[in-house]
Amino acid sequence: MTNKGRMYVRVGCFLLATLLLLPFPFWMDGSRVFVHASSFITMGTILAGGTIWVGSILGLAFAAIALVRKRWFCRHICPVGLILDTVSGTKLPVRIWWRRSPAIGKYIVFLTAGGALLGYPLFLWMDPLAFLNNAFSVYGATGVVSVLASLSGMVVLLLLTMTSGDLWCARICPLGATQDLLENFGSFCRNLRKPKRTESGETAAQGNAVWAARRMFLAVAAGLGSSLVARKIGEARSDRAPLRPPGAIREDEFTGLCLRCGNCMRACPSRIIHPDKGQSGVLGFLSPVVRFERDYCRNDCNACTAVCPSGALQGLSLEQKNRYVIGKASVDPSLCLWGVSECQACIGSCPYEAIKIQWYEEAYESFPTVDPSKCNGCGACEAVCPTGDLKAVKVSKTKD
Amino acid sequence: MALSEEAKNGMTRREFFKNSAIKGTTAVALGAGGMAIPVSAQPGKSKQISAKTITEAARQTRVCRTADVVVVGGGPGGIGAALAAARSGANTVLIERYEHLGGMGTGGLVTIIPSMTDIHGKQQIAGITQEWIKRLDARGAADYPKKEHWGSRDKKLVEYYKNRSPFYATGNSVGYSAHIDAEISKCLFQDMMKEAGVKTYLHSWGTEPIMEGNKAKGVIFESKSGRQAVLAKVVIDSTGDGDLLPYAGARFETHIDKTLRSANLSFSYWIDNVNLKRYEEYKKANAGALAEKMREVRKLGGTAGFLTSNLRNQENVVWCFPRYANKSQYDVEELTRVEFLGRKEMLITHDFYKKHVPGFEKSFIVLSNSQLGTRGGRRVVGDYVVTEKDMKTKTLFKDTIAIFPNADGKNPLMYMPYRCLIPRNVNNMLVACRAFSSDAVINDTFNLIHHCVCLGQAAGTAAAQSIRSGVDLRKIDIGALQASLKKQGVILPG
Known part of the structure; x- marks a missing residue:
């Protein structure tokens, strides 16, 4: 294909990507498909026991092409690559200090693969398509922090490219590295069938291969080890973990499998899903958390569970979603206005009739009380509670 | 209660009246230390005085x-x-x-x-x-949401009115409720x-x-x-x-x-000279600490939470409506108990707020209800x-x-x-x-x-x-x- 022809294809793919990512209500799966164009994500999620669905074919197909065509995806499809190529032409003094450093992308891939074996794909979130996808969730953002969070990935990539040329694409990008590794594997297989060449060349190649295999083994082992640590940390934190959107898998796996792609935040019509600013620790940074300050999880909606590309949020039917326990609500009688102004807002708001006034003989008074067996933590009560920042009724995490 | 039971049993009006009059005086008599006292203010002799009941004399009323x-x-x-x-x-x-x-x-x-x-x-x-x-x-x-906002489900409006008073926006829409x-x-x-x-x-x-x-x-x-x-x-x-x-x-x-709700009496009072701006700032920045303080005041027997007056030139006034469960809202013993308890707890609450809650430093109790807040009776x-x-x-x-x-x-x-x-x-x-x-x-x-x-x-x-x-x-x-x-x-x- 000519350079010009390739350019047309790239621009076309970029436009197609934009179209997929724009907020068309009839195109719910658009962003989910888009993310699965990344072989890194597709293979990572499959390895980690996340999602396999029709969309996975896309990532697997590109992976198959990568076996025979070196970085074909980067050169023809990748919309992030196109954006970065565009800005790398700007007239900043580009330093190429990194030229002699090794390509760390491969190790990211190995670490992730190692982690994925234990259900915790460490760096799956470093995928460029996830970054771009997240940038498009900016129109679902509520507040400055969410805007910054959704744009952060792309901004970092742009800055990196503007100051250091194609450092990202050539050395770091795990999607690129995945293709490199696939291509290496492909040529290795092809070479098996080819007749042997000169002795000296063979020894050199063998030496390299041994070194490469050792490094690969070490990286995978390191991935296994660190994911084990990460999961232990997640488990230890799970008591004070923030509320997750419905369908979320166990907290210790969630922070690893979540791509920070922003799909759930953007899908939520109530805008109650926000990027985490540190509630769930460093490992959970920017992962989705649910807050019921202004609105609640509607009982006629399961959008967030349907758009997650990695399976961090399991796909749930509406009925399943309404049974999924986000947390449990409880009333703090010290803050409740029932005693002060006859407020019964939470009682009226609960879609499951889980809140009733109950009489406490010992205290000789009555108070709104939540029946935990009926509560799924949808947050309707918390959203409607008129106590401002205090919130007399709050949904909190429950132990499984 | 007892009266209604008898009423249901179909007594004649005269019998009924007699009985209830006697019962009414029992409470008074016992309340005064078991001594029988004549209830009538009119001159006239009371007959059949005993320690438990009296029979009032027939009399002419102007x-x-x-x-x-x-x-x-x-x-x-x-x-x-x-x-x-x-x-x-x-x-x-x-x-x-x-x-x-x-x-x-x-x-x-x-x-x-x-x-x-x-x-x-x-x-x-x-x-x-x-x-x-x-x-x-x-x-x-009077203060109430603007007419053009009634029925609005606009989140910002609802939030604004809810902050002013939980009555202005119940559930998820603004309504016509007035503070007077x-x-x-x-x-x-x-x-x-x-x-x-x-x-x-x-x-x-x-x-x-x-x-x-x-x-x-x-x-x-x-x-x-x-x-x-x-x-x-x-x-x-x-x-x-x-x-x-x-x-x-x-x-x-x-x-x-x-x-x-109607099973509760209320003892209402107002606190004046509250720096509400200061309170709101504190609440915003220290919600957790304030919540802890509210739990503390409740433990002491006080009440947390209040409504703001919202009325013109009453920017420093808050309304408190503590609630009291009771046996009956037309039983004078209960009314007296709650009245005394309400005043006692009003002081506990205000003392705590004044000492511990920013904005209340110079506040004072300006008014308490002249009649208990009754919610349900016969x-x-x-x-x-x-x-x-x-x-x-x-x-x-x-x-x-x-x-x-x-x-x-x-x-x-x-x-x-x-x-x-x-x-x-x-x-x-x-x-x-x-x-x-x-x-x-x-x-x-x-x-x-x-x-x-x-x-x-x-x-x-x-x-x-x-x-x-x-x-x-x-x-x-x-x-x-x-x-x-x-x-x-x-x-x-x-």
């Missing part, structure tokens, strides 16, 4: 006035009834036991008229309530009575209906001037707790489930008992005299029949207050200030119509009643 309609109780129900009756041409007398008119709406410091709009923002309660707010408005003595000024309301009511030509007696406790068989003929009231009688063609009980019912031989119910058994089922089936009565909106989306409107104001087996008497004929749940939902004004307005209009046309209260032309209510600005179906 008739101080003869009228068409006598209304006992000058609270929201009584105001509606007296104004409507007088404006419809009846010679009307109003008897009020405190030194002011307005009842819970003024002396009880329940200075909130909630939800006059339905969930869609359409006004359903108007009439005298609307007149009241309109005239307060002229002095800047108690003192200006007192002044306003006396003007309104004067304009309508209602003869008002303050400081007068209407105690007994004058009965002839099952016909009410007037009312006896006690005051500094002694015991006097007002004769009238129609007696309207607007005492709130249905104080006349036991003596009229009317059946009534008293059971209120403990989990209901409920008359009327010609029709309105039940929860009527609400759920959205029964539209032919004799609907008021529409009550409800924040509950499933049962947004409640229609009130005229028959729920007429005590069963009693003639010439109407009940126009929270003692209207209803089950505990309906009473709990619809016995607030504006509901009582509505019931009063209908009762007063009906009484005047009955007298004018010479027809019994039960047989009046309902169409004509509804037409004249509509003329008075009452919103009715159709």
